[in-house]
Amino acid sequence: xxxxxxxxxxxxxxxxxxxxxxxxxxxxxxxxxxxxxxxxxxxxxxxxxxxxxxxxxxxxxxxxxxxxxxxxxxxxxxxxxxxxxxxxxxxxxxxxxxxxxxxxxxxxxxxxxxxxxxxxxxxxxxxxxxxxxxxxxxxxxxxxxxxxxxxxxxxxxxxxxxxxxxxxxxxxxxxxxxxxxxxxxxxxxxxx
Numbered sequence: 230x231x232x233x234x235x236x237x238x239x240x241x242x243x244x245x246x247x248x249x250x251x252x253x254x255x256x257x258x259x260x261x262x263x264x265x266x267x268x269x270x271x272x273x274x275x276x277x278x279x280x281x282x283x284x285x286x287x288x289x290x291x292x293x294x295x296x297x298x299x300x301x302x303x304x305x306x307x308x309x310x311x312x313x314x315x316x317x318x319x320x321x322x323x324x325x326x327x328x329x330x331x332x333x334x335x336x337x338x339x340x341x342x343x344x345x346x347x348x349x350x351x352x353x354x355x356x357x358x359x360x361x362x363x364x365x366x367x368x369x370x371x372x373x374x375x376x377x378x379x380x381x382x383x384x385x386x387x388x389x390x391x392x393x394x395x396x397x398x399x400x401x402x403x404x405x406x407x408x409x410x411x412x413x414x415x416x417x418x419x420x421x
Contacts, residue, residue, distance in 0.1 A: 246282050248272045254293050258334030258395075261341055265289070287342040287349055294332070294339060295352050301328045302356035305364050315373035318364045319411050325357070326390050326403040333395035358384070372420025375413075386410045 252272040256263045265286060269279035283289035304324045308317035332339070343351045361380050368374040389406050393399040 245272070245274050245278055249274060249279060249282055249289075250293055250296050253289055254297065254331060254335065257290065257293065257338040258331060261335075261337035286338075287345075290335070290338045290342045291349055291352065293335065297328055297331060298352070298354060298356050301325055302360040305360035309364065309367055313373070314364070314367040314371045315411070315415065318368055318374075318414075319407065321360070321364055322387065322407045322411070323404070325387070326399075326407065328357075329390040330393070330395040330399055330403075333391070333393075368414070373418050374415060375417045376419065378414060383414075386413070 249268065249272045253268045256268050256271065265279065265283075266276065268289075269276055272279070283292065301321075301324055305317070305321050308320050311317075312320065339351060343349060358380055361383055365374065365378055365380060365383060369376065369378070387407065387410055390403060393402055393406075
């Protein structure tokens with residue numbers, strides 16, 4: 230029986246799907262042309278289970294992108310619940326850097342599936358933008374960042390993340406870049 234979009238998945242089916250996504254992210258980051266059968270085998274699922282979840286390469290690649298983007302977005306609220314707004318923002322920026330580097334590794338796979346004429350389009354970064362907006366608003370209300378910082382300002386300020394080489398030792402460089410951005414956001418903050 231086909232599963233409806235709103236029907237909750239059984240826990241084992243959900244674990245299988247998440248395992249496929251985790252393995253696919255790692256494998257497609259290494260090689261955009263990795264056979265889907267290799268991903269299924271490494272995820273420990275049969276071909277039927279794999280294709281029931283992802284009927285083709287396009288659906289898999291776009292779901293990885295959406296899934297990773299949503300995880301980054303969800304992290305914002307979790308961080309705000311457990312940390313001061315400026316600490317939550319800085320920790321979220323690290324999570325965003327991890328996403329940026331994973332996406333860089335998957336760039337070829339994303340480009341392959343979205344460049345086909347009449348094929349699917351790359352999903353917009355709406356969840357990530359909304360998460361940044363949530364964090365910036367919390368910081369603005371707490372007075373921990375300079376007034377008037379927009380989401381567009383923030384995204385432009387961190388755009389250097391996408392210039393880093395995902396295959397190099399990117400973490401120290403990303404940390405330095407994000408610390409500079411955070412220092413700039415804190416300058417003239419009314420609550421400091």
